[in-house]
Amino acid sequence: MRASGPKRRVVVSAPAKVNLYLGIHTERDERGYHRVDSVMAALSLADTVTVEPAGTLEVVTVPAADFPMEQNTAYRAAVALAQAFGLEPRARIAIEKRIPLRAGLGGPSADAAAAIMGLCALWGLDVHDERVEAVARAIGADVPFFLHGALAYLDGAGDCLRERFEPLAGLPVVLVRPQGEGVSAGAAYARFDEDPQPLPPLEPVLEALRAHDAAALAARVANNLAPASCALAPEIDEVLAWLRGRPGVRAALMSGSGSCSFALCASLDDARAIVQAAQAERGWWAYAATMEKSGARVIER
Ligand SMILES: C[C@](O)(CO)[C@H](O)COP(=O)(O)OP(=O)(O)OC[C@H]1O[C@@H](n2ccc(N)nc2=O)[C@H](O)[C@@H]1O
Numbered sequence: 001m002r003a004s005g006p007k008r009r010v011v012v013s014a015p016a017k018v019n020l021y022l023g024i025h026t027e028r029d030e031r032g033y034h035r036v037d038s039v040m041a042a043l044s045l046a047d048t049v050t051v052e053p054a055g056t057l058e059v060v061t062v063p064a065a066d067f068p069m070e071q072n073t074a075y076r077a078a079v080a081l082a083q084a085f086g087l088e089p090r091a092r093i094a095i096e097k098r099i100p101l102r103a104g105l106g107g108p109s110a111d112a113a114a115a116i117m118g119l120c121a122l123w124g125l126d127v128h129d130e131r132v133e134a135v136a137r138a139i140g141a142d143v144p145f146f147l148h149g150a151l152a153y154l155d156g157a158g159d160c161l162r163e164r165f166e167p168l169a170g171l172p173v174v175l176v177r178p179q180g181e182g183v184s185a186g187a188a189y190a191r192f193d194e195d196p197q198p199l200p201p202l203e204p205v206l207e208a209l210r211a212h213d214a215a216a217l218a219a220r221v222a223n224n225l226a227p228a229s230c231a232l233a234p235e236i237d238e239v240l241a242w243l244r245g246r247p248g249v250r251a252a253l254m255s256g257s258g259s260c261s262f263a264l265c266a267s268l269d270d271a272r273a274i275v276q277a278a279q280a281e282r283g284w285w286a287y288a289a290t291m292e293k294s295g296a297r298v299i300e301r
């Protein structure tokens with residue numbers, strides 16, 4: 001029988017997300033962060049984060065990152081978590097990357113949430129402790145979502161949980177990211193400020209999710225950050241127009257700050273056919289995902 005107490009090696013799944021609704025307000029908080037209404041869904045596309053004890057703090061990624069380890073959200077999360085609890089951040093964190101970067105799929109945030117979850121298990125901390133929540137929020141606006149489940153509405157800076165919904169687990173979602181640099185979230189918000197867009201209706205989206213109604217949801221998804229991101233990366237519009245003309249697409253929308261877009265599909269076969277066509281006809285990155293039933297979660301310890 002396994003002894004209770006701190007665990008020795010923990011493997012955590014770090015799922016990507018899409019924003020089914022993103023409404024950016026012009027109002028900002030004391031940090032300069034915009035007020036945001038955000039509805040996010042976790043997906044079956046995921047990084048894998050393995051956390052184990054070590055002499056110092058080390059973060060390695062596969063494939064290797066092109067930026068210093070100290071800038072990795074998982075590294076920053078480990079330092080902040082240890083500091084919040086008066087511990088030394090002694091751990092090795094290995095991240096298998098599958099979620100594309102600068103895509104609006106929340107990869108860096110998911111990795112941070114998974115690292116936090118793994119370190120809590122390793123160090124015997126309660127992941128529901130409010131200090132853990134504060135650490136998550138300090139690392140990135142999307143990080144708290146991944147600690148809270150699979151389908152949720154958040155407000156504040158997009159980091160305050162307001163409502164959780166029964167996951168639409170298994171719902172097919174195809175992801176398509178055009179070639180190019182992608183879009184950084186900060187750049188998209190800065191562009192938004194130059195030409196703020198009206199808020200789309202939020203309540204109909206929440207009603208569709210409360211009713212667990214995927215068809216009603218598809219008619220209501222919206223993102224008012226999309227015009228800003230499309231101005232920075234016009235190829236996003238090309239992807240959206242292409243997606244909307246494919247068989248089986250119920251709705252297509254840019255995720256988060258882009259440059260990845262997604263389509264809610266009638267079937268997984270439709271999603272797979274779209275992946276093939278996106279790769280063969282356009283050379284775009286594409287992935288046939290489904291909605292998940294949980295956010296970041298321990299898969300092995
Ligand atoms: C676009 C979204 O992904 C939608 O889910 C998020 O709003 C962004 O989440 P994120 O990548 O975790 O964002 P962070 O790393 O916290 O912030 C990156 C930058 O985006 C801007 N930012 C982010 C969130 C927010 N509510 N207002 C902002 O203005 C800030 O300039 C910030 O410096």
Ligand SMILES: Nc1ncnc2c1ncn2[C@@H]1O[C@H](COP(=O)(O)OP(=O)(O)OP(=O)(O)O)[C@@H](O)[C@H]1O
Pocket residue numbers: 067071072073074095100101102103104105106107108109111112142183184185186256257258
């Ligand atoms: N764990 C990580 N994985 C990938 N990139 C990371 C990680 N930690 C820090 N980064 C940095 O974050 C940058 C991407 O940030 P950005 O917020 O634009 O990403 P994103 O993939 O669009 O995610 P989001 O949807 O949360 O905005 C990378 O270019 C890299 O420099």
